Amino acid sequence: xxxxxxxxxxxxxxxxxxxxxxxxxxxxxxxxxxxxxxxxxxxxxxxxxxxxxxxxxxxxxxxxxxxxxxxxxxxxxxxxxxxxxxxxxxxxxxxxxxxxxxxxxxxxxxxxxxxxx
Amino acid sequence: xxxxxxxxxxxxxxxxxxxxxxxxxxxxxxxxxxxxxxxxxxxxxxxxxxxxxxxxxxxxxxxxxxxxxxxxxxxxxxxxxxxxxxxxxxxxxxxxxxxxxxxxxxxxxxxxx
Numbered sequence: 270x271x272x273x274x275x276x277x278x279x280x281x282x283x284x285x286x287x288x289x290x291x292x293x294x295x296x297x298x299x300x301x302x303x304x305x306x307x308x309x310x311x312x313x314x315x316x317x318x319x320x321x322x323x324x325x326x327x328x329x330x331x332x333x334x335x336x337x338x339x340x341x342x343x344x345x346x347x348x349x350x351x352x353x354x355x356x357x358x359x360x361x362x363x364x365x366x367x368x369x370x371x372x373x374x375x376x377x378x379x380x381x382x383x384x385x386x
Numbered sequence: 387x388x389x390x391x392x393x394x395x396x397x398x399x400x401x402x403x404x405x406x407x408x409x410x411x412x413x414x415x416x417x418x419x420x421x422x423x424x425x426x427x428x429x430x431x432x433x434x435x436x437x438x439x440x441x442x443x444x445x446x447x448x449x450x451x452x453x454x455x456x457x458x459x460x461x462x463x464x465x466x467x468x469x470x471x472x473x474x475x476x477x478x479x480x481x482x483x484x485x486x487x488x489x490x491x492x493x494x495x496x497x498x499x
Contacts, residue, residue, distance in 0.1 A: 272429070300485065311390070311472050311489030312430070325486060360430065366485055371437070373476075373485045377430040 271295070273378035275361050281384045287349040290381045294342065294363030300324075302375065303336055303346050304360040312360055318344060319366075348383075356385045388413045390473050392490035399463045399497055407458040407493045409447075409473030417475040419449055419456040420487070424470045433458075433471070443467070463497045470494050 274293040282288050294301050299320050304312035315334065317324040321341040329336065333352070338344040348355055362375040391410045399405045411417065419436040434442045436449040436456060447458045456473060473490040477483030 302485075302487075309491065311474070311491050312487070313489070314486055317486060364485060368479060371479050373479075374432050375485070375487065379429055 273361055273363055273376055275359075275378035275381055277381055278379060279382050279384075281386065282351055283386050284353055285350040287347065288351055288383060289345050289347045290359050290361075290383075292344045292346070292361030292378060294344070294361070295376055298363035298365055298376070299341070300364045300366045301338060301344050302362040302364075303344070304362065306358040306360055306380070308357070315346070351383075351385045353385050356383055358382050388417070388475065388488055390475055390488055390490035392471075392473055392493050394493045395491070396494045396496070399495070401465055401497055401499050402462050405460050405463040405467070405495065405497075407471050407473075407495065409456045409458065409490060411454050411456065411473075411475050413454075413475060415481070416451075416478055418478055418484075419447070420474045420476075421445070421447055421456075421458050422472040422474055422489070424472070426469070430472070463495075465497050465499060468495055468497045 276291050301318040303315045305315050306312040315329045316326040316336045318338045321338050336346045358380040360380045361378040364373050364375045366373050389412045393408055421433040422430050423433040424430045445460045449456050470492050472492045474487045476487050
């Protein structure tokens with residue numbers, strides 16, 4: 270089974286520029302998550318999708334971050350404009366979330382390492 | 387406010403020695419607790435969850451609700467256990483916060499021969 274795919278793997282931009290990350294979840298996984306992991310910290314949830322709807326975006330800095338999952342499969346996360354403090358690894362994860370069985374394991378992608386200069 | 391605390395940033399142990407990674411949490415209610423692991427140049431992956439009560443790769447973790455802790459233990463560390471370990475929590479299955487993981491800062495484990 271193919272895992273969660275993310276691209277690009279690395280990105281270097283200057284502050285005030287825009288950047289976009291792409292995620293392709295495991296086939297059949299309805300729930301998709303984006304996390305931000307700053308160096309020395311654990312991942313922090315930015316946004317959660319269930320199919321193509323947003324379940325939780327309470328920790329997404331909406332003045333500069335946006336995310337979409339138009340067809341309920343792939344997702345993109347955008348930062349516009351980027352700040353120095355956005356330098357981090359951006360992780361995408363997906364899960365089945367079967368309420369009946371309690372199955373909710375999240376499978377993570379390799380991440381995109383963003384450096385803002 | 388919910389919080390996960392891993393007090394040790396780095397844990398260095400000798401092969402064959404016991405290893406214990408500490409995790410304390412604060413949460414209003416009964417959370418689900420997890421340990422995730424990231425080996426060098428690999429993806430973050432689930433190691434174990436408290437509701438499964440399993441031993442994975444020789445690791446066990448017991449949820450102590452009184453002390454709000456979920457420490458990870460292994461009696462005999464192996465070199466292949468060297469990795470970054472994250473403790474995480476989410477709400478129970480019947481809550482809105484089910485699946486929304488909150489992670490600790492992580493503990494780097496180094497097992498030396």
